Amino acid sequence: MSDPTTAAAGTATDAAAYVTAPEHVTSGPGKPRSLWSDAWRDLRHRPLFLIAGAIIVLLVVIALFPGLFTSADPIHKDLDHFREGPSADAWFGYDGQGRDVFARVVHGTRWTLLVGVAATVLTVLVGGLFGILAGYVGGWLDALISRVGEVFFGLPFVLGAVVILNLVRNAEIRGALPIVFAVVASIAALSWPVAMRIMRSAAIAAKQQDYVRAARGLGASPARVIFRHLLPNCLAPVLVYGTIALGAFISAEATLSFLGIGLRDPVVSWGVMISDARTYIRIAPHMLLFPAGFLAVTVLAFVMLGDAIREALDPKLR
Amino acid sequence: MGRYVLRRLLQLVPVFVGTTFLIYILVWAVPGNPFTGMCGERPCPPEFVAAMTEKYNLDDSVVVQYLKYMGTLLSGDFGQTYAEQPVSELISNAAPVSLRLALVAVVIEAIIGITAGVLTGLRGRGFLDNLVLVSTLVLIAIPTFVIGFVAQIVLGFQLEILNPTVSSDATWGELIVPGFVLGSLSMAYVSRLTRTSIAENKRADYMRTALAKGQPKRRIVGVHLLRNSAIPVITFLGTDIGNLMGGAIVTEGIFDIHGVGRLVYDGILDKQGAIVVGVVVVLVVVFLLVNLFIDLLYAVIDPRIRYE
Numbered sequence: 001m002s003d004p005t006t007a008a009a010g011t012a013t014d015a016a017a018y019v020t021a022p023e024h025v026t027s028g029p030g031k032p033r034s035l036w037s038d039a040w041r042d043l044r045h046r047p048l049f050l051i052a053g054a055i056i057v058l059l060v061v062i063a064l065f066p067g068l069f070t071s072a073d074p075i076h077k078d079l080d081h082f083r084e085g086p087s088a089d090a091w092f093g094y095d096g097q098g099r100d101v102f103a104r105v106v107h108g109t110r111w112t113l114l115v116g117v118a119a120t121v122l123t124v125l126v127g128g129l130f131g132i133l134a135g136y137v138g139g140w141l142d143a144l145i146s147r148v149g150e151v152f153f154g155l156p157f158v159l160g161a162v163v164i165l166n167l168v169r170n171a172e173i174r175g176a177l178p179i180v181f182a183v184v185a186s187i188a189a190l191s192w193p194v195a196m197r198i199m200r201s202a203a204i205a206a207k208q209q210d211y212v213r214a215a216r217g218l219g220a221s222p223a224r225v226i227f228r229h230l231l232p233n234c235l236a237p238v239l240v241y242g243t244i245a246l247g248a249f250i251s252a253e254a255t256l257s258f259l260g261i262g263l264r265d266p267v268v269s270w271g272v273m274i275s276d277a278r279t280y281i282r283i284a285p286h287m288l289l290f291p292a293g294f295l296a297v298t299v300l301a302f303v304m305l306g307d308a309i310r311e312a313l314d315p316k317l318r
Numbered sequence: 319m320g321r322y323v324l325r326r327l328l329q330l331v332p333v334f335v336g337t338t339f340l341i342y343i344l345v346w347a348v349p350g351n352p353f354t355g356m357c358g359e360r361p362c363p364p365e366f367v368a369a370m371t372e373k374y375n376l377d378d379s380v381v382v383q384y385l386k387y388m389g390t391l392l393s394g395d396f397g398q399t400y401a402e403q404p405v406s407e408l409i410s411n412a413a414p415v416s417l418r419l420a421l422v423a424v425v426i427e428a429i430i431g432i433t434a435g436v437l438t439g440l441r442g443r444g445f446l447d448n449l450v451l452v453s454t455l456v457l458i459a460i461p462t463f464v465i466g467f468v469a470q471i472v473l474g475f476q477l478e479i480l481n482p483t484v485s486s487d488a489t490w491g492e493l494i495v496p497g498f499v500l501g502s503l504s505m506a507y508v509s510r511l512t513r514t515s516i517a518e519n520k521r522a523d524y525m526r527t528a529l530a531k532g533q534p535k536r537r538i539v540g541v542h543l544l545r546n547s548a549i550p551v552i553t554f555l556g557t558d559i560g561n562l563m564g565g566a567i568v569t570e571g572i573f574d575i576h577g578v579g580r581l582v583y584d585g586i587l588d589k590q591g592a593i594v595v596g597v598v599v600v601l602v603v604v605f606l607l608v609n610l611f612i613d614l615l616y617a618v619i620d621p622r623i624r625y626e
Binding site: 254281292300 | 332333336337340341344345455456458459460461462463464467471475560561563567568571579582583586587594598601602605606
């Protein structure tokens with residue numbers, strides 16, 4: 001066990017089992033499939049998963065290469081076209097300052113997705129780490145982490161985010177990335193207890209399993225038990241939460257931008273666009289409908305993906 | 319039971335202190351001058367700054383400030399705004415409106431969500447199941463403020479069947495549409511939660527036993543199944559009441575409802591720390607007590623659960 005080469009070899013096999021196994025599902029008939037490769041087999045036949053996956057891939061391509069989809073400048077103002085409806089020149093029309101709505105939607109994809117992905121990663125990392133520690137160590141550490149989690153959980157989400165982001169705004173933070181980071185951090189600060197609780201209960205359940213006892217009996221260090229044995233077996237519920245939360249966080253970003261404290265210029269995001277559109281909603285509804293439609297489809301895709309993965313990972317629901 | 323409640327109440331104390339202290343720091347320990355821009359274009363007169371520093375103990379460290387604030391709070395005094403309006407009066411004016419709105423939202427989401435969940439959970443896969451699944455997905459995907467705007471435009475401006483904004487009285491009838499908007503997201507979660515819970519319990523042994531001893535279907539579903547499937551749904555609804563009261567910032571803004579969410583949002587923008595902290599204190603107390611109440615309700619719903 002303590003031999004570094006066998007440990008490394010173990011990592012290699014396990015990495016293969018967890019990462020590449022889904023791509024080699026045709027492996028020999030006698031070989032038992034892992035939970036993940038089983039789930040992947042199941043997922044490939046689900047229309048829900050395929051549709052959601054296709055939408056997400058398209059969105060990622062838009063986010064990475066907005067130039068492929070539009071040549072218009074999202075911040076170029078042309079007051080001649082002020083609030084003009086959709087036409088062949090500008091598919092989604094122009095906004096209140098004569099900017100091309102389609103170009104803005106396309107260029108906004110990047111920021112919207114960035115906020116969602118970054119907030120999810122931060123939430124899952126922080127919540128997962130604290131959750132697995134609380135579940136595995138137990139005792140006073142569990143009590144402390146759970147109480148701290150309750151403190152953040154007790155704050156209503158929008159209220160807490162408004163207070164934190166108002167603080168940031170008063171601190172006069174400028175520039176695109178710092179603003180995005182502030183929004184991401186405030187979303188994660190208010191959401192990590194959920195991920196923590198999910199991970200904690202998964203860890204408590206897994207801790208009782210024989211393989212964990214065996215590892216401890218063989219003298220594995222707590223870090224090794226946590227990362228090599230507990231983590232792979234507790235990951236599924238947190239990942240499902242993460243996928244669904246990604247959609248929810250994108251929606252949360254839009255809500256915060258709508259309240260005027262989330263993203264703002266120079267960042268172009270769908271939430272910012274919807275917020276800009278609210279005053280003209282009765283005369284120029286296209287300004288609201290197109291970004292809101294993109295937002296809804298994106299959130300829908302992530303929630304559908306999360307649903308499909310949850311069903312695939314949970315054999316009880318089959 | 320009594321000892322359980324006492325222990326739970328004691329456990330609430332650190333959470334209460336933690337949450338209020340967190341908000342207190344976020345609101346009052348702002349870097350920079352708290353009086354910037356407060357008196358319009360010109361800087362505030364030094365007498366005003368001195369008086370306010372004295373009033374809110376701004377010279378002390380944050381911990382001392384917080385302790386002094388809690389001291390006056392525990393004697394029932396929520397403090398005053400900069401304009402010397404008592405915060406307790408503002409809260410007691412706004413709270414009933416928000417409470418009504420939250421109740422309307424919870425009732426709507428419980429009725430529609432649970433009905434949809436029970437129906438689809440019982441029937442299993444089919445047209446109705448897909449319909450409910452798709453509609454919950456749509457409700458989850460569209461942010462609340464978009465639903466609110468669309469409801470306001472369609473019902474208020476185009477069909478003109480209701481006032482686009484709610485009057486200051488905020489009667490129950492006026493709050494139905496805002497309550498629907500506010501509860502729409504949770505409605506989707508409630509119906510999914512109910513569906514999963516019902517589908518899981520449908521095949522339980524006690525269901526087979528009840529069927530075998532010849533009980534009518536109404537009683538099997540209404541008493542045995544619903545009661546056993548209720549716990550996750552009720553837990554969710556309980557956490558939601560607290561969230562809905564404070565999370566109504568967006569809905570209250572759209573429909574111009576003068577509730578707690580509006581009060582606290584204006585308070586944050588105007589840097590009225592006393593309002594923000596006061597409202598959060600009330601909300602946290604409500605949230606914690608509702609959760610405790612729900613925990614106690616478990617034993618009523620499911621007698622197998624006992625507290626010691």
